[in-house]
Amino acid sequence: MIRSLFAALALLVPAIATARPALEKPNVIVILLDDAGYGDFSHTGNPTINTPNLSRMVSEGLNFPQFYCGSSACTASRYSMLTGRNPVRSGFGSWVLGPESQRYMHPSEVTIAEGLKHQGYVTGMFGKWHLGTPNPANQMTADALPLAHGFDQWLGTNVSHDYAKGTNLIRSNPQGNSPVQGYETLETDVLDKVPVLESLTKRYTDAAIDFIKAKKDAPFFIYFTPNYPHLPVHASKEFQGTSLRGLYGDCIEEIDSNLGRLRAALEQAGVAQNTLVIFASDNGPWIKYQDTAKDPKYGEARTLIGSALPFRDGKGSTWEGGQRVPGVFWWPGTIRPGTVVQAPASAMDVLPTVFALAGEPLPTGRTIDGRDVRPYFNADKFPGTVPGFTFAFSGFGDNSIGAIRKGPWKLHVKISSQTNNNYGFKPTPEKPLLFNVEQDPGERFDRAAEQPKEVAELKKLLADYVAAADKEGSFWGPLPKPDPKAKANGKAAPAPDDE
Numbered sequence: 212m213i214r215s216l217f218a219a220l221a222l223l224v225p226a227i228a229t230a231r232p233a234l235e236k237p238n239v240i241v242i243l244l245d246d247a248g249y250g251d252f253s254h255t256g257n258p259t260i261n262t263p264n265l266s267r268m269v270s271e272g273l274n275f276p277q278f279y280c281g282s283s284a285c286t287a288s289r290y291s292m293l294t295g296r297n298p299v300r301s302g303f304g305s306w307v308l309g310p311e312s313q314r315y316m317h318p319s320e321v322t323i324a325e326g327l328k329h330q331g332y333v334t335g336m337f338g339k340w341h342l343g344t345p346n347p348a349n350q351m352t353a354d355a356l357p358l359a360h361g362f363d364q365w366l367g368t369n370v371s372h373d374y375a376k377g378t379n380l381i382r383s384n385p386q387g388n389s390p391v392q393g394y395e396t397l398e399t400d401v402l403d404k405v406p407v408l409e410s411l412t413k414r415y416t417d418a419a420i421d422f423i424k425a426k427k428d429a430p431f432f433i434y435f436t437p438n439y440p441h442l443p444v445h446a447s448k449e450f451q452g453t454s455l456r457g458l459y460g461d462c463i464e465e466i467d468s469n470l471g472r473l474r475a476a477l478e479q480a481g482v483a484q485n486t487l488v489i490f491a492s493d494n495g496p497w498i499k500y501q502d503t504a505k506d507p508k509y510g511e512a513r514t515l516i517g518s519a520l521p522f523r524d525g526k527g528s529t530w531e532g533g534q535r536v537p538g539v540f541w542w543p544g545t546i547r548p549g550t551v552v553q554a555p556a557s558a559m560d561v562l563p564t565v566f567a568l569a570g571e572p573l574p575t576g577r578t579i580d581g582r583d584v585r586p587y588f589n590a591d592k593f594p595g596t597v598p599g600f601t602f603a604f605s606g607f608g609d610n611s612i613g614a615i616r617k618g619p620w621k622l623h624v625k626i627s628s629q630t631n632n633n634y635g636f637k638p639t640p641e642k643p644l645l646f647n648v649e650q651d652p653g654e655r656f657d658r659a660a661e662q663p664k665e666v667a668e669l670k671k672l673l674a675d676y677v678a679a680a681d682k683e684g685s686f687w688g689p690l691p692k693p694d695p696k697a698k699a700n701g702k703a704a705p706a707p708d709d710e
Contacts (some may be wrong), residue, residue: 231485233545234592236330236430238486239565240473241323243292243434244466245285245339245371245441246526248496248517249535251463257518259455260463264471268490268541271548273588277555277649278538280494282306283527283606285371285441286341288493288558293322293342293360293434295562295581297603298610299677302685306610308343310370310377315343315355317686321574323562324361327432330569335364335422337415338436344369344377345391353391358383362434365394366418372401372408372438373508380407402508408445412437412462416469420476427480430569435473437466442497443508444515459515474541484544487568491558492536498525499629523654527629529604529614530654531621546588555600555616560584578683603676612680615673619649620662622669643670 249255253262254269281291284306287298293316298306303314316322324334336357343355357365366382379390380398387395401407419435439445439462446461450468454460470490477483496517503512519525519532526533538556540546559581566573567583582600585593604614606627613625623644626633636657638644645659645666659666 231430233484233542234568236332236569237542237545238431238433238477238482239323239327239332239568240433240435240486240488241292241561242470242473242488242490243289243338243436244490244492245436245438246494246497246517247440247463247492247536248519248525249522249532249537250518250520251440251496252467252537254539255537257456260460261454262463262467264467264474265490265537265539268470268474268488268539271543272488272539272541272546273550273552275538275540275552275556277553278491278536279534279555279557279602280491280536281534281558281605282610283494283525283529283533285339285493287605287610289340289342289436290316290320291580292491292493292558292561293324294320295559295579296320296577297559297580297612297680298605299603299612299680300578300580300683300685301610302687302690304609304690306606306608308341308370310344310374311346311348312344313346313348314687315349315352316360318354318359319686320360321577322360323565324357324432324434326361326562326566326571326574327430327569328361328363330430330571332430332432332569333426334362334432334434335419335426336362336367336434336436337365337419337422338367338434339371339438340365340367340436341370351391353393356381356391356394358393364422366415367436368401368411368438371441372411373442375402375508376400378402380411402443405445408438408443409447411445412439412465412469413447416472419473423473423476423480423482427482439463439466440515440517442500442512442515443510457514459517463517484542487540487542487545487565489561490537490539490541494527494534495519495522495525495532495536497527497629498532499527501525501630521652523634524628524630524632527606528627529606529623530626530628531648531652533606534604535652540588542588545592550587552587554587554597555602556584556587557581557600557602578679601672601676603673612673612677615669615676616648617669617672619647620665620669621646621648621654622666622673624670624673640670645669 282288286308287306345351384395389396450461450465500512522531524530524532563583602616614623624640646654
């Protein structure tokens with residue numbers, strides 16, 4: 212019997228010996244929703260959408276009530292999340308790249324996936340990409356898709372699911388050749404394929420769980436990007452009719468349920484304490500459709516739009532509602548439970564923070580706009596201070612800079628809204644708007660006349676930022692100048708559907 216006991220213990224020794232300490236190359240999961248508003252979750256006060264799994268992450272982890280995504284539109288925002296850089300540096304020329312866009316994420320950009328892969332991580336992406344598509348305009352380059360940017364595995368759509376043509380469900384496949392070598396197209400033009408759209412959230416989660424099970428013994432990175440709640444909103448049959456908020460609530464609650472499945476998979480694999488999970492949205496709700504009772508693609512869209520409350524406006528604007536989103540970090544055993552950091556942070560902070568955890572140096576030869584925020588997690592484990600927060604708001608369709616924040620103060624030199632509502636304000640570079648967004652999160656009270664010193668400081672900060680960004684340029688180089696003849700003939704390129 213004693214011999215049997217020693218034999219059993221001997222079998223356990225290798226498992227114990229190879230267990231990785233929590234701080235040694237921790238796994239990282241980034242969850243990025245599409246068009247979810249700040250006010251769409253239980254922990255931010257929604258009365259009819261129930262998100263218990265996200266609330267558990269908040270109670271067990273860290274909540275940033277002042278968290279910003281990189282842009283108020285999806286391509287630009289996803290660029291910022293993956294690179295730690297402001298979209299003004301992307302060279303895209305647009306905040307959204309459609310399926311026929313020539314440009315894509317430049318190969319010289321360094322993504323979270325590439326840096327972690329350099330440190331021995333295995334990397335998987337499950338969900339919407341929207342950072343380029345192989346097409347005739349770019350010679351069907353494979354550089355436009357995720358495997359060229361550090362991912363070992365991918366299942367998802369190339370763009371948002373609302374394009375009439377060109378939204379395809381694709382997965383990586385070494386033997387595949389569609390649309391290019393290394394990929395397999397599973398479904399084409401999914402906008403009208405309701406069963407496919409209803410299956411996406413669960414399909415991505417199943418693939419991510421399989422990835423966790425297969426890769427649990429190595430450090431891994433998962434970029435999990437549901438297509439929803441971007442219009443058209445869908446939920447699986449299992450969740451339809453379950454939320455008090457209607458179909459929109461069904462969709463959010465299905466995402467939350469699958470968030471619980473991901474966490475359970477980490478616990479069952481024994482790697483929960485080795486894993487940092489980050490939850491955010493790519494931008495605010497698409498309020499352009501908040502009064503639309505009937506739309507050919509989206510139906511009664513006004514009931515399918517999320518909430519940015521208590522902030523002004525939503526997707527497509529540099530008002531707070533366009534870029535203030537949930538920011539939740541969960542890492543059991545490392546992040547102190549119930550931590551609330553009232554200082555602002557952004558999606559651009561993710562890359563520097565994760566690289567520091569993995570021991571990967573920041574990429575050189577470019578500006579990184581994010582900061583290492585590890586001291587916010589646990590000051591005992593990560594001593595030091597976090598650099599001050601300065602944030603330049605880009606947008607306006609072309610990723611130009613129109614506002615800047617430092618401390619509690621936010622300065623607008625121009626504004627835009629997809630609702631064509633300027634809310635009674637008309638800022639200019641000479642006469643900007645100034646808001647204290649901590650005292651006045653709804654940006655209602657212009658304090659510029661009362662605070663000339665703050666105005667002068669922020670105007671200079673914004674001008675210096677724009678000048679430095681212009682001087683640095685992008686890896687793509689200058690954008691081609693518009694053809695005035697094409698414009699005169701009414702042949703200017705149409706705006707993308709998802710804009």
